[in-house]
Amino acid sequence: MNIDVKIELEFYFTFDGLIIAHSTDYKIIGDMYIKYYNKYGPKHEYYLYAVNKQDLKDFIKIKE
Secondary structure: OOOOOOOEEEEEEEEOOEEEEEEOOHHHHHHHHHHHHHHHOOOOOEEEEEEEEOOHHHOOOOOO
């Protein structure tokens, strides 16, 4: 197994169940959350998803 596995986090911001923004830069997602919260207030659902994105080829040897 390759020990130099690249791990990349991706962030998603959802508003009332809809994906509003997706980025690898947390600041962009944080700024988007603040913008939506200031505009729509606390009566909505706001979620942050952090996803670990990995290339499966780094973990699985494909037999040819």
